Amino acid sequence: MHIHRVKSKRGDKVYTQILLRESYRERGEHGSKVKKRTLLNLTKYPESVISAIELALKHKDNLPELEHLLGSSVKHTQGRSVGALWVLLHVCRDLGLDKIIGSSRHGLLCLWMIMARLIEQGSRLSAVRLADEHAVCELLGVEPFTEDDLYRALDWLCEQQDSIEQKLFKKTYGEKAPNLFLYDVTSSYLEGEQNELGDWGYNRDKKRGKKQIVIGLLCSDDGTPVSVRVFKGNTNDLKTFGAQIEKTAEEFGCRQVTMVGDRGMIKSAQVEELKEAGFHYITAITKPQIRAMLSNGVLQLGLFDSDLCEVEHEGIRYILRRNPIRAAELAGSRDQRIKVLQAYAEQKNRYLAEHPRADFYKATQKVWEKESKLQVSDFVTTTCKDRIIRVEIDGAYLAEVEELDGCYALKTDLAAEYAPMEIVHDRYKDLTQVEQAFRTCKTGHLEVRPLYVRKESRTRGHVFVVMLAYLIRRKLADAWRDLDVTVEEGLKKLSTLCAMEHEINGNQTGGMLSVPQPRPSLARLFSALTITPPSALPRRTGHVDSRRKLPSRRKSK
Template sequence: MTKAAPAMHVAVNTSRRTNKSGVEVEYRSVLLRRSFREDGKVKHETLANLSALPAPAIDTLKASLAGKTMVEAGVALQITRSLPHGHIEAVYAMARGLGFEAMVGPACRERDLVMALLAARICAPSSKLATLSWFADSTLGADLGPVSTDDLYRAMDWLGTRQAQIEKALVLTYLRPEANPEKLALFDLSSSWVTGTHNPLAAHGYSRDKKRGVERIEYGMLATRAGIPVAVRVLPGNTADPTAFIAIAKEIQALAGVEDMVMVGDRGMITSARIQDLKNTALGWVSALRNTAIQALAEDQGPLQMSLFDQQNLAEISHPDYPGERLIACYNPALASLRKRKREELLDVTEERLKTIQKAVTAGRLKDAGKTGLRVGKTLGKNNMAKHFTLTITDTTLAWERNPETIAREADLDGIYVIRTSVNEDTMGAAETVRVYKSLANVEKIFKTLKSRDLHIRPIYHHTEERTRAHVFLCMLAGHLTWHLRQALTPLTFTDEDRPVPEEPVASVHRSTAAARKASTRTLDDGTPARSYQALLRHLGTRTRNTMKMTGTTGTFELLAAPTETQHQALNLIHDHATNHRK
């Protein structure tokens, strides 16, 4: 084997001595040395004394020994290619700062491709085939070398085998008692449509995307109270919400290693039947009552009366139908006004639709009472308005009138909602319980990020169960990094930095004066432009990595464009966020 050449370097030594006249003089020597190892020790050999050389010559020699390309003065430079790099640099800086890249897996080709897929999902979400083209038009193409679709699929398969390990690491990081003293875990379910006809997970079910006539999959997201996704489960498209909740509830204890975790889910997720199942576990829960249950509490001088809210906007009540549970009733006047306006609009719209059917009956185009009833039923069911109308239908007539009793009964509960929980008051007070339930909005933000705002999880093109799960998991990991990026870059965006802590539990929180000023002037306090998160990501992408060439030569070298003030601030914010988060 060829012996490696000894490393050479320029050593600058400075010392102070007193001359014969008693004056202290600084002596400076510049030596060219080589380093070598002998008997296990590093030694240095002086090859030349460069002290007599001018400073520019010494600097040139030092740069050359450091591996830098020197350009002769007067030689013209050409930029042969410029590739977007700043947004990719931001994603990798966050991932490495958080220790996220190491958590994904050991260094290997598959991990490199998974990290590239995550960067692509955050910066330019698209299909895997389109992602390959994006690689070629960014610095990732040059860094990764040749990549095929088969390479990407192998990387996804590798990621799928590591999902359990990665999720356990995330749960231990974010839901362990030290990081999550409240022991809270948020869970919600969503769905996305699937292309093709061979995906075994695809099925017709309730469409949260309002896209009818297509098959879909469902996925349940587990998150921290702040809305950081830490685990995901993919289920067939026809799975009921409560079934999905129980499936993940059984896994959360094993993942977190915490017996007394508190699960938070909406009223459609944690139903009365699921609560009975949860009572057989050590899991606590926070949910809410359905409207029919709230009406039952208000009837016959029940515990829920408007007088509760004369002096405050929330109050704890109890009822024998809910043994061992706490009920916190809340009243929000703004919500009451919204519901009243919405109900009046729906009543008017429903009547207009009924008038259209009535004209068809009067004109003789609709002659059968049964067929008329079907059309009327479909119309009333569209907005759940059947309870508010009394109908008279014959073969030749259609008449209706509003039901003032049901409308008044519903109006009496406008703005009222009831939180139910198994957690005792010493652990979680009434106001905090309401805040915890309202934090489910953070999971909704995850789904918004996944579906349309940032990551575009849908439509799903994969046709196998394993790769469908890997695709959703990849999007969840991208959502995890996106959460951190959004938090870090908050000072440069329109996000409100001055929200009250803790927030008022019931009333709506309004934007602070500083946030309103940012939105109206579209500038930050220092006068630089304020941007949305996506606009800021695009701005970061304008920092290019340039391939340079000297005129008359064939060699090239790369030069990264100097960052703008905003780009410099963004990288500093990402570094600070990652550093603080790891402490």
Template sequence: MFIRRKPNKSGSFSVQILDKRDGRNRLIRSLGSSKIEEELREMERQASDFIARYGGQGVLDFERAARVSPQEEADMLFNRIVDVRHDAPRLILGRIYDCVGFGALGDEALRSLAIARVCEPKSKVATVEYLKRCFREDYRLHQIYRYMDTLYNTRREQIQQISVKHTRRLLGGRIGIVFYDVTTLYFETAREDALRSPGFSKDGKTAESQIVLGLLVSRDGYPLSYNIFNGGQYEGRTMIPIIDDFVQRFSLTDFIVVADAGLLSRKNIALLKQAGYRFILGGRIKKESKSVQDWVLSLGKDPHKLNETVINGDERIIVSYSDQRAAKDRHNRDKGIQRLRKAYSSGKISKRNVNQRGYNKFLVIENDVMVSIDEDKIIADARWDGLKSYVTNTDLPANEVIDQYHGLWVVERAFRITKGSLEARPIFHFTERRIEAHICICFVAYKLYKELERLLRLLGITLSVDKVLDIAKTISTVSIRLEDGTVHTRTLLNTAEERMLAPLLPG
């Protein structure tokens, strides 16, 4: 018997015990492999001990002694494991990242940050730890911050180009309908600057500064374009700049803009018409002219009938009625009136009842002021219960106009996913470049989220994206070093739920 140090293709060496019999060398035992001289010498020492112990025995006895027990065999297997990680979410989302087209950017930092935002949305400090622990990606916090300082200016245009190209492919080459809405993202601070400032918060955060995010999506909620504005910007002034920019950059033609009533203003409508855009906007009946209001109130409240008329020359106003909407309007009004009756049950308003925000705190009320509820106004308001209007310059049938408008839920859901699952807010960055980079990363993350959602539908996997990612986090990827020094990696699918995700994983 003798010891052999066998070279491997990987550059390592395997230490083996061989026995020469009938002119041929027969492998008795392998002690392992390594590139480190100290480890190789230790394995050779163990081999020498083995030969000293069993080398003088007969061949049959030696073969019996050389056989390893099941426990020893298991130990040998486990000793060859060089890494165990739970990176199935990265494998799934990385595959989607490339299929969408983002892989063409060659930007590994963007890939890692966007995938981490979907898997484990946390602060950048926690993200660095997560990437290291689960994905074995070694980033330093200062590297992330330096990267964010350049991301927005270098990648934003390319990212949106890729997203639009992919969305067009999904929709058969034509965008057709674009939905626009805005939301607000707040900071855990009241500090103000050119971008961050107080404003009307959709999250009810009146004390914190914020930014306004405008988002343009297609049918089914696929993201197309976005922009951010000063937190105090009136949302009605955000729509036209984004749409104009989008149309010019992507040569968009033959499309319809859909937006809610909050963006309805005569100025916006004039600008939309001036640019030749077709639109469907949520109407505000009580803001229309008296003649239009009288016409609306003259209509019967039939939930099965749609009424329309032409206004301003080339616009149509379509009015629908819903019993369910009427019940909701009535319920909300009754709740508000009950609060009023309780607050002013004495029939007087005192200083403590006055809104204390702004400069009202300087008001002096020396004598109580008499106050009463106008019952006639309540009756007048009830006449509008259940009525909803839509303004359009398209020639679509009335029912199709309403169906397209109801598609706005996709952009509302986009905001819920971005704020909820992706935790885009609160924002902890304070420089404009890093704030913009944070939103850019969230945009890519939302695109990955939506594409995974689409693939789940195609595969017939009736689980939510969040549930799929929770299951993926339990999947182990094991790397084992073989005797020749090569490392083999396998993703283990142990449960029925894990095996369900096999089509999402790389082959």
């Protein structure tokens, strides 16, 4: 960081601009380049202030020497946190998010909400409180704001979502757009009743009595999210698929595309939609469909025992495999559940024998409830005769079920010369990356719920904020993979790096804040991202406060 004087001549007059600048390294396709950026225009500052800043920068690594030169009592006070926000801002610049979202007030507030999601999850109100602990005004250059400003920024983000996704897609892939996309759907339950998109539907979170929203996430072949959509809580998974086909074809301009979805996502209607768009698909078929094909002679059970096997039927390719580890897990789980049910029935039999007046029907009913809860009703029958409860196993049906343990069949219309069966198999397994994104966004680090919003636009904006935060998190996770630190731990450590405010004889030292040299553990986090930690920051006045605190602040003035 240094002071740069720029002279320019207009006619007979010579003008001088005094700028506080810093050097940074920008990585690109052809290596890295050293560039410079302006942090603050000091032209209108008094010369004494500029000289003080120059002196401070010269001795920034040796504050005792600076105190000796000043010959005055110097007071150092810890300022706002800098480290985490500095890193997140540079990662946003690497991804191009800062330019894509823009530097309008709404854009800067959205950028802060994305960063706040990574630092400390919560509501818009908590993001306002968090901004008072981090150097948001100094680094982002945003004017003071309240939670109402953040809600309005979510409305704006919802309106701009399509445009931002298109620009981000173009920035990430350029002319080399991916030809394979992964798509999956999840739901997120709501705590309140007033959300405009909330409705009753199939709840994957197993939360009874809770309304929900449905979220569809579209990722590229490497698991990078490219689009997210929020649907009403009663939307069927299949109905969300058409919107993503349309988006991929029209907004992203992709033509040769293969969509990968699980067995519940791509069915006959969706296959027709893909054909109309000129797209291909990779999906799986259900166990009943496998049994039907076995009974029709299209498939043979022995084919599943190969490492990978391919069968073509009516122009459709089926890739077959049995996972022995999964087969053992299923068999063990089933056997354990049957034993638990039998033990429970024996317990009830002992109780009935010891209590002759006990109601045997109620005891049997409890065993039925246990049977349903353990999900063994298909191959187990529970009866009661002469006050003895019997659990009978349907051996023939159980053997039929065991035959398909660990078996799965993938289905695709891709030609073998373009996608061998190994490629089809590997691409379907890539769906785990979408599931990982959902786990991180729903219940992991980013915690999409609770939503703390009611309006449709703000719900969509909130989920989009989480998706953009996940993009940043992926980059941090890749960079810190070898440092034995999680992203959450890394950001928590970086938040301990704070700016320093200085006073000389009770007076603040101009328009700058100094930043101490980070300790080795923090330096490694910066180094892994090839980011240079700041040594000084421009001081900006203004407080970020919640709406409730503003009236009391005004009265105190």
